[in-house]
Amino acid sequence: MAVHNRDIAEAFRRMADVLDVEGENPFRVRAYRQAAATLESLPRDVGDMVAAGEDLTRLPGVGEDLANKIREIVTTGHFRALEEELSHLPPGLADLVRIPGLGPKRVRALYQLLGIESIEDLKKAAEAGEVANLPGFGARTEARILEEIARLGATERRLRLIDAEHIANPLTSWLEACPGVGRVLVAGSFRRRKETVGDLDILVTAADGADVTRRFSKHPDVTEVLSAGPTRATVRVGGGFQVDLRVVDENAYGSAALYFTGSKAHNIELRKLAIRHGWKLNEYGLFAGE
């Protein structure tokens, strides 16, 4: 059975999760995730490239090492480095870092302090109220963990663009009518008109951000407030769809619109370009370096 890009990407992601929990160098972890993303967006089957003897290191984020690992997976169907790493950990532990709010440090704390080895274990512990007592955790974190676990079963959370639009439009009108709000722009992948949208990134200009995020958090469609501060709020609306609201000053509108429209890869290239010119680019503007 042929190995496809998707399978290799999944293996690399799994490797990243395991290394993450093991406390490996975060940049090494990121390299696996980056390569996984490259493979998934690749229009060609990497197996064909291997068969044709093509140079895999030409792919962005794929160097000598990962090219060898891709070849290994394609030709043998095995990924020995992953199997090796997995033997160091309970098999279900690495899954925990996929729960939003849980990074490698918290997962290790759960494992060491409560012996939690899987999402199943975590669910039981959280239901028993044991998680809230851990250092760095609290009642709110515990509640959120349970919600995230419940969401995990639900089928893919991405929405088709048209469905995202039906959520975005009323929110946009509502924000435009909000006192103190100037411009309103739905940025992110929605603005890039991607086929599906994972969340909504709404950019707003206002002088008093805290007031806007506070009002927004009380919008009738908001079912859950994940965070809310003076410049940003993250909420979920009916159906569990995530909406990020960012508030910037009017004079940062242009750079914020650029920044929050992305894509992430595009932003990274732009930042590099700025650095090469001795400048610094962020969501607030383009500035002279240092």
Next chain:
DNA sequence: AGGCGGTACTG
């Protein structure tokens, strides 16, 4: 060999 994005919110 040395850098790897920069900023905001929670606990």
Next chain:
DNA sequence: CAGTAC
């Protein structure tokens, strides 16, 4: 301040 997310 550490951890996490974006």
Next chain:
DNA sequence: GCCT
């Protein structure tokens, strides 16, 4: 881990 990759990239410059």
